[in-house]
Amino acid sequence: MQENRFIELLAKKKSKEMSLLELRELSQIIDSNPEFAAFAQSIEELYKTNLFGSDQQHEQKYIDGHWQRFLNKIETPVTNNFSLNKSKKIYSIIKFSAIAASVILIVGAAFFYNYTETKKKDFSKQIVSTTTNRGSKTKIVLPDSSIVMLNADSKLSYGPDFNIKNRNVQLMGEAFFEVKHNVSLPFVIHTDKADIKVLGTVFNVRYYPEESIFETTLIKGRVEVIPAEKTAKKVILKPMEKYTITKIDKIDNQVFREEIKVPKLDLTQVIAIHDSIIAETAWTQNHLSFVNKSLVEIAAELERQFNIQVVFKTNQSKSFHYTVYLDNYSLDEALNALQKLKKFDYSLNNNILIID
Numbered sequence: 001m002q003e004n005r006f007i008e009l010l011a012k013k014k015s016k017e018m019s020l021l022e023l024r025e026l027s028q029i030i031d032s033n034p035e036f037a038a039f040a041q042s043i044e045e046l047y048k049t050n051l052f053g054s055d056q057q058h059e060q061k062y063i064d065g066h067w068q069r070f071l072n073k074i075e076t077p078v079t080n081n082f083s084l085n086k087s088k089k090i091y092s093i094i095k096f097s098a099i100a101a102s103v104i105l106i107v108g109a110a111f112f113y114n115y116t117e118t119k120k121k122d123f124s125k126q127i128v129s130t131t132t133n134r135g136s137k138t139k140i141v142l143p144d145s146s147i148v149m150l151n152a153d154s155k156l157s158y159g160p161d162f163n164i165k166n167r168n169v170q171l172m173g174e175a176f177f178e179v180k181h182n183v184s185l186p187f188v189i190h191t192d193k194a195d196i197k198v199l200g201t202v203f204n205v206r207y208y209p210e211e212s213i214f215e216t217t218l219i220k221g222r223v224e225v226i227p228a229e230k231t232a233k234k235v236i237l238k239p240m241e242k243y244t245i246t247k248i249d250k251i252d253n254q255v256f257r258e259e260i261k262v263p264k265l266d267l268t269q270v271i272a273i274h275d276s277i278i279a280e281t282a283w284t285q286n287h288l289s290f291v292n293k294s295l296v297e298i299a300a301e302l303e304r305q306f307n308i309q310v311v312f313k314t315n316q317s318k319s320f321h322y323t324v325y326l327d328n329y330s331l332d333e334a335l336n337a338l339q340k341l342k343k344f345d346y347s348l349n350n351n352i353l354i355i356d
Contacts, residue, residue, distance in 0.1 A: 005025075005029070006026070006029050006030075006033075006036055009022055009025060009026040009029070010026065010040060013026060031192065031209060037192075126160070127157050127158070127159055127160075128157065128158055128159075128160075128162075129155060129156070129157040130150060130155070130156050130157075131154070131155045132150050132151065132152055132153060132154050132155075132173070133152070133153065133307065134152050134153045134303065134304050134305075134306075134307035135152060135304075135305065135306055135307030136152055137149065137150060137151055137152055137283075138150050140156065142158070142162070142163070142169075143162055143163040144162070144163040144167055144180050144182065144185075144187075145180045146167075146177065146178060146179045146180045146187065147177075147178040148175050148176070148177055148178075149175060149176040149284050150173070150174075150175050151173060151174035151175065151176075151206075151283055151304075152173075152304040152305055152307075153173055153208070153304045154171070154172060154173020154174055154175060155170075155171070155172045155173060156169055156170070156171055156175060157169065157170045158170070163185065166185060166188070167182070167185045167186065167187040167188065168188045168190065169187075169188070169189055169190070170189075170190045170191075171189050171190070171191050171205055171207065172191070172207070172208070172209065173206075173207070173208055174204070174205065174206040174207075174208070174283070175204070175205055176202075176203075176204045176281060176284045177189070177198075177201075177202065177203055177204070177205070178202050179198050179199075179200050179201055179202070179221075180200055181199055181200025182199065182200065183199060186198065186199055187199070187200075189205055191205070191207040191214065192207070192209065192228065193207055193214035193227065193228055193245050193247075193263075194207075194214055194216070194225050194226060194227045194228055194245060195225075195226040195228075196216055196223050196224070196225055196226075197223065197224040197226065198221065198222070198223045198224070199221070199222070200221060201218065201219075201220060201221020201222060201223055202218075202219040202220045202221060203216060203217060203218045203219055203221070203223055203237075204216065204217045204219070204280050204281050204284075206280075210300075211300070212246055212247045213244060213245070213246050213247075214244065214245040214246075215242060215243070215244050215245075215280065216237070216242070216243050217241075217242040217243075217270055217278070217280040217281065218237040218238065218239055218240065218241055218242075219239060219240070219281065220239050221239070222236065222237070222238070223236070223237050224236050224237075225237065225243050227245060227263070227265065229245075229263050232245075232263065232265055235265075235267060237267075240269060240270050240271075240278075241267060241268070241269060241270065242267070242268050242269075242270050242280060243265075243266070243267050244264075244265070244266040244267075244268070245263050245264070245265055246263065246264040246265075246266070247263055247264075273289055273291070273325055274287075274289075274325050274327075277289070277325075279291050279325075282325070283305075286328050286329075287325065287326060287327050287328070287329070288301075288305075288324070288325070288326040288329045288334055289324070289325045289326070290322055290323065290324050291323050292321055292322075292323055293321065293322060293323075294318065294319065294320065294321050294322075295317050295318055295319075295320040295321075295322065295338070295342075295344070295355070296312075296318050298322060298338070299312075299353075299355070302331065302334065302353070306331045307351065308331070308348075308351045308352065308353050309351065309352050309353065310353045310355065311352060311353070311354050311355070312355050313354060313355065313356045314356060317342075317344040317355055317356070320342045320344070322338060322341055322342070324337055324338065324341065331348070331353075335353075344356065
């Protein structure tokens with residue numbers, strides 16, 4: 001289960017004995033699970049405290065017992081057998097890993113229980129969710145008469161109190177919103193990277209967890225963007241402005257093997273690329289538009305829009321960048337247009353697109 005893998009990776013991280021691939025795996029798990037992110041932060045805070053004081057004998061027994069329990073995949077109770085023979089290096093690893101495992105056992109159980117119970121109370125009734133598959137889009141009319149166009153491979157959810165106590169929704173993927181004005185109940189969109197607070201307006205939000213970019217583009221009205229990053233300030237957008245949060249990973253594998261994620265924040269003006277159509281919302285009219293996007297980024301979008309899998313045989317074409325606009329396109333039309341700009345070969349069989 002993902003929870004078990006999360007516990008294992010978190011323990012290895014605290015021992016400072018994990019590989020770069022494991023660091024990336026842990027980061028991906030945390031990015032895609034808000035409750036894991038909150039728990040990981042709680043672990044970091046607890047590590048700043050002295051859990052044992054000066055009682056080293058108690059500390060050693062505590063470490064040995066919980067490490068043995070961790071090795072047994074947390075299935076057996078802690079025993080009084082503390083006769084493990086360790087070198088200093090192995091003991092150091094065990095020490096950090098055992099503390100991580102034991103903190104997760106003691107504090108984590110309470111954390112996840114309280115988190116689950118809180119969610120149950122907040123959403124005691126069934127959550128309303130709309131999900132689109134790859135290759136499909138859908139239009140939603142919310143209980144407050146707001147209209148949402150949901151792009152491919154996306155999900156929009158809201159609780160039973162929507163339009164009663166609040167107008168909060170959760171978004172994964174991309175959606176175009178036309179929000180009804182209501183001063184007493186602000187409309188709030190929650191994503192892992194930022195929240196968007198509005199009264200009544202038209203705008204687009206894009207956040208796919210597997211991508212490194214969060215975007216919100218305001219067409220008319222006014223929105224307030226509240227980044228999840230604590231050091232980032234709130235931003236109020238004006239019409240035809242786009243706010244972007246880009247995750248940049250920096251890894252130091254020579255000292256502590258820590259992964260540091262530094263978000264890059266950008267506020268830019270958007271412009272029409274064709275008959276008042278902007279690239280950020282072209283998808284709502286079944287158009288395809290990219291501005292200086294790599295073929296890798298374009299391939300990811302083609303996968304969503306056409307429900308295919310893209311495989312690159314070589315790395316050469318991955319670096320190709322395109323600025324392209326297509327009106328009511330098919331997959332063949334899109335590929336032919338890209339080929340005319342920069343040459344590459346491809347084949348399509350059983351929904352697998354191979355680019356050479």
